[in-house]
Structure formats: C-alpha cells, structure tokens
Amino acid sequence: MIKFTIITLFREAIEPYLKSSMMEKAVRKGLAEFDFVDLREFGLGPHKSVDDTPYGGGDGMLLRCEPVFAAIESVKAIDPDTKVILPTPVGETWNQGKAREFARDAHYIILCPHYEGYDERILSIVDYKISLGKYVLTGGELPALIIIDSVVRLIPGVLGGEKSAEIESFSDGDNLEYPQYTKPYDFRGMKVPDVLLSGNHGEIAKWRAVHSGKVE
16 A cells, blocks of 8 residues: 655645545555645744744745654654655656656655745755656645655556556657547547547557657
C-alpha cells in the first residue's frame, strides 16, 4: 500500500479531491492511504506563527525551519523510512516515468509550502524536490494533488482496465496515445476510421502505431 501524509495549512483545499473518484476507490480497496498534518499545530508563540520576514530584506514571508522540521519529525518518529517530497520550481521536473517510480508500497510526506517561499535550510530534510513546470503557484496544495493523482492511478487495481495505464500518453517516453473513438460512427460528417471497425486486430495495431504522436 502507498501512503501520503500531506503537511499543509489548508487541508480543506485538498481533502475533497482525495475523497472522490479514483482516489476514493484506491482508499476503499486498501491500495492507498491519505493522512494530514496541520503545520499550524507546530507554529511558534501564542499565534502559532509558521513564517517570518527574510534576512536581507525583501517582500513576502518565508516558512520557518522550526515548525516544518517539527511537523516532519513527528511523522518520522512513527515511520522513520518515510521520504519527504517538496513541490518547488527548483526541483526535478515531474513526468510519467517518475510517477511510475513512486507507484510502489511506500510512505511519502508532501510538504506544501506557502507565502513567498521557505527557509533554504528546509531542503536539508527533503528527499525529493519536484517541479511541476516553470511557473509559480500560491501554495503547494495543487502540486501535491497532481503528484498524488499521477502516482495512485498507476497502482494495479485502481483504474478499471488491466492495461489502462500502459497504453496512455507518455507511457513510453514522450509518445502520445493514439486517437480513440466511440459511438456514433458518424457525427456531423466526422466518421470513425473504417479500420477500427474491421475486426482485423493486426491492421488496427498498425493504424494505432502510425497515429501515436510524439511530443516535440
């Protein structure tokens, strides 16, 4: 079973998605587990502060080391082998291949950063720095959901078809999945390619191979 523990200030932004569709199915079948740690519980002072102004000046606030380390260590105290993921623009770009690497029995912590960023020393407790692309979001909740969804759906038994995850886009390097059609045969003059109705599986396989795209 794979487990994700999400450290966040905004559990309500993540939880509804994880309780629906394929994520809910994975939990129900005992294939995945999702847990939350409220970073605010480890905040400092009477206001449970988790951030402060940066040394050297500048706009915005940074996540402080103390609450982040304390939150992560609270999870590791129960499961020392847990690996920590940090969504960050400076990380390694996430792709389908990496999702497959993570789709195994394991326990991951995902730290959802907020504000202007985080104290650089937090990286010393992170195992995987993951980037979703060359853009900046207001927090790590959306990247956390993307990482979780892309991993959990690859676990055998989550998707319906036995080979559903094997034939889709990016399953083989940068290849895109071939075009697919369903009823009706003719929709507003746009017809399903006749080869797909031929029953000749060899020719269908050739057609699909020819029409599988590749990301440039």
